[in-house]
Amino acid sequence: xxxxxxxxxxxxxxxxxxxxxxxxxxxxxxxxxxxxxxxxxxxxxxxxxxxxxxxxxxxxxxxxxxxxxxxxxxxxxxxxxxxxxxxxxxxxxxxxxxxxxxxxxxxxxxxxxxxxxxxxxxxxxxxxxxxxxxxxxxxxxxxxxxxxxxxxxxxxxxxxxxxxxxxxxxxxxxxxxxxxxxxxxxxxxxxxxxxxxxxxxxxxxxxxxxxxxxxxxxxxxxxxxxxxxxxxxxxxxxxxxxxxxxxxxxxxxxxxxxxxxxxxxxxxxxxxxxxxxxxxxxxxxxxxxxxxxxxxxxxxxxxxxxxxxxxxxxxxxxxxxxxxxxxxxxxxxxxx
Numbered sequence: 172x173x174x175x176x177x178x179x180x181x182x183x184x185x186x187x188x189x190x191x192x193x194x195x196x197x198x199x200x201x202x203x204x205x206x207x208x209x210x211x212x213x214x215x216x217x218x219x220x221x222x223x224x225x226x227x228x229x230x231x232x233x234x235x236x237x238x239x240x241x242x243x244x245x246x247x248x249x250x251x252x253x254x255x256x257x258x259x260x261x262x263x264x265x266x267x268x269x270x271x272x273x274x275x276x277x278x279x280x281x282x283x284x285x286x287x288x289x290x291x292x293x294x295x296x297x298x299x300x301x302x303x304x305x306x307x308x309x310x311x312x313x314x315x316x317x318x319x320x321x322x323x324x325x326x327x328x329x330x331x332x333x334x335x336x337x338x339x340x341x342x343x344x345x346x347x348x349x350x351x352x353x354x355x356x357x358x359x360x361x362x363x364x365x366x367x368x369x370x371x372x373x374x375x376x377x378x379x380x381x382x383x384x385x386x387x388x389x390x391x392x393x394x395x396x397x398x399x400x401x402x403x404x405x406x407x408x409x410x411x412x413x414x415x416x417x418x419x420x421x422x423x424x425x426x427x428x429x430x431x432x433x434x435x436x437x438x439x440x441x442x443x444x445x446x447x448x449x450x451x452x453x454x455x456x457x458x459x460x461x462x463x464x465x466x467x468x469x470x471x472x473x474x475x476x477x478x479x480x481x482x483x484x485x486x487x488x489x490x491x492x493x494x495x496x497x498x499x500x501x502x503x504x505x506x507x
Contacts (some may be wrong), residue, residue: 172303173303174300174348175351177340178240180341180471182339182471182472182475184472185221186215187218188214189215191206197323198322198326198327199327209438209459211331212460212461213461213463214335215462215463224258226264228336229313229339230267231337232313233311235339237309244273246306246307249279249299249305249308250268250279250311251282251308253281253283254313255369268309284467285496287357287497287500289468290501292311293342296308297355306343307344311337312467313468314335314468315335316466319395328397329396333395334463334464335465336472337468338469338471338475352503353420356413360498363405364497366398366402368395368397369393369396370393371392371393377390403437403439403440406437406494406500407440410433414448414492418504421504425449429487429489430454430489430490431489431492432474433470434466434494435463435473436494437459474489485507486507489504489505490504
């Protein structure tokens with residue numbers, strides 16, 4: 172058995188910055204209301220016609236990660252792409268990345284676990300490498316939310332939160348099993364699936380035919396729905412549990428966390444977890460203030476930025492944790 176380790180990180184965010192003040196011109200909201208509830212000051216939204224899509228943003232992040240890994244694109248043996256916002260209903264964007272990067276005909280797997288998508292994708296890649304099946308795996312989290320949000324007062328509770336962007340990581344084989352990804356921990360609780368959901372288009376309740384036939388301007392089924400308070404209450408519990416699960420498996424204490432990178436769902440959630448674990452500001456990395464919630468892209472973007480800023484060093488204990496739609500949640504424990 173091997174471990175896997177991250178040898179390259181990359182990110183991409185659109186140039187277009189949308190501030191809370193900008194949103195106040197579209198809907199009944201203001202900077203104080205958004206900041207108090209989410210911690211978000213601005214986010215990046217793709218401009219129509221810019222050429223940015225979920226797949227192309229993923230490609231840009233991937234190119235940076237591969238370059239930083241110091242390997243050739245054809246050294247990639249497998250691709251795992253996490254997103255809730257694919258360019259097409261099918262196929263998923265993994266194959267688009269394979270084509271755009273002109274990588275040989277390796278496998279491409281798409282992960283649809285929303286906010287915890289990157290944690291799930293990393294776990295998949297880690298286990299493929301652990302078994303010796305693959306040596307180098309490209310993992311991408313990329314999202315384009317802005318084209319699917321209800322940008323009216325009706326949708327403000329959701330639309331002010333989400334942003335666009337992509338992050339990527341290259342994982343490779345590590346023979347020293349005391350280094351790299353030490354463990355991953357994944358959970359789900361499907362009974363709460365409709366507390367954070369986008370129902371249509373879907374074969375189960377409302378497909379495109381239904382939407383067209385009804386032609387109902389008040390139909391909200393194809394906009395994201397979130398029971399914010401319920402999600403918040405569950406998130407703070409599950410974040411804590413899954414981080415503790417990872418620490419316990421690796422015989423680590425809370426004060427041995429050198430860097431915690433939580434999914435950037437809400438700054439209040441991250442701050443709650445920080446206080447609960449007794450961590451100082453140098454032990455937790457947040458960038459939701461700049462980018463909003465980029466779901467599957469949030470952890471790789473934050474991980475990349477933390478590494479770029481020198482906040483992650485060799486030998487550090489790095490913890491990734493996420494909670495989101497499904498409900499799904501998970502953690503990753505890394506010895507950098």
